[in-house]
Amino acid sequence: MVLVVVVLLVAVMVVLIKLKLYPSPTSLKPICPTRWLTRYAAVKAVLDNYPDVLAALQEAAKELGSTTASRAAGLYKCLSSGEFLLGLYGSLPLIQCLENFNKSLQGSKVTVSGMLQAAEVTIKSLQSLRCEHKFKRLFEEAEQKLHLCDLDAIPLPRKKKIPKRLDQGLGFASNYYHDSAEEFYRVEFFSVIDAAVLNIKEYFTSTDLTEYQDLSSVLLTGTHKPEIITKYPELNESLNQQLDFFHNQFKGSTVEDYRKIFADMVPEVRRMFPQVEALLRLLLVSPASSCTAERSFNALRRLKTWLRSSMSQQRLNHLMICHVHRDRLATQSPQAIAEEFIRAEDKRRTIFGRF
Known part of the structure; x- marks a missing residue:
């Protein structure tokens, strides 16, 4: 079709x-x-x-x-x-x-x-x-x-006849026709x-997605599942204690909520939950979709054309990062980037001066 x-x-x-x-x-x-x-x-x-x-x-x-x-x-x-x-x-x-x-x-x-x-x-x-x-x-x-x-x-559809080798009166049931x-x-x-x-x-x-879901339920609900925890050498028995204390202080419904909670934490508080942070990193290291990587690869043909055939790999990587993360790049100040570039070496100050 x-x-x-x-x-x-x-x-x-x-x-x-x-x-x-x-x-x-x-x-x-x-x-x-x-x-x-x-x-x-x-x-x-x-x-x-x-x-x-x-x-x-x-x-x-x-x-x-x-x-x-x-x-x-x-x-x-x-x-x-x-x-x-x-x-x-x-x-x-x-x-x-x-x-x-x-x-x-x-x-x-x-x-x-x-x-x-x-x-x-x-x-x-x-x-x-x-x-x-x-x-x-x-x-x-x-x-x-x-x-x-x-x-x-x-x-x-056209009705099919029973093959002669089967139609020998041996007790076979007749074909069903709608x-x-x-x-x-x-x-x-x-x-x-x-x-x-x-x-x-x-x-x-058939994949490991169900195990991944069980691991995420450990973080979201705070329930300790030894059969799951023992599969990851990064986690140990102190995770159960830290999860109880962590859920008493912070609330969230998704993995993204807990990622934001850890991102807003001060370093002193984050160091109190090393096992919870390791559990969160395990959940974040495996993406659920490859869309970002595929779109980045599709953008390659727009950046490296036949007019840019002599582009080095390092410059191509930098352009790809700027293109993929153009939303973050748009929030940056060009003047602040230029000033940071000049302050990196004394020789640049004499060449470029100040903005």
């Missing part, structure tokens, strides 16, 4: 302008080539413009070149089938749910405990879609769209939901 929609966007843009169906070719959304979850807007745009897309494909099959015309004809045959349209309607709620989950993790302040809670909410949202009346509504919307576009109704297309595709829709839920559960339980 993804390949079909990608080729569709390329083939239909010119025809949409030619037919003047829309003021601009941005009505159909492009598909992100690297993230398959960011495709809700693209699928929704195709469904909203379905009759016009079919008309544009028919026009392209008649008037454009041979290669484009053959592709347009093939796409029209695919899009005019009821199975494809029902697949688009069925994929919308799943993609939207997973896309919201994906966006919730795109932040530098995301914690592992928050990520696991978001995964549980996503699983419940997906399981709520596994309902007969919700699929019935999707099926009815697809039928209405087919009727609007004057297309054939959604058919049942009574309607709605019943058949409802089973397929529920199978897709079950596969999505199973993959999320396996990913978030």
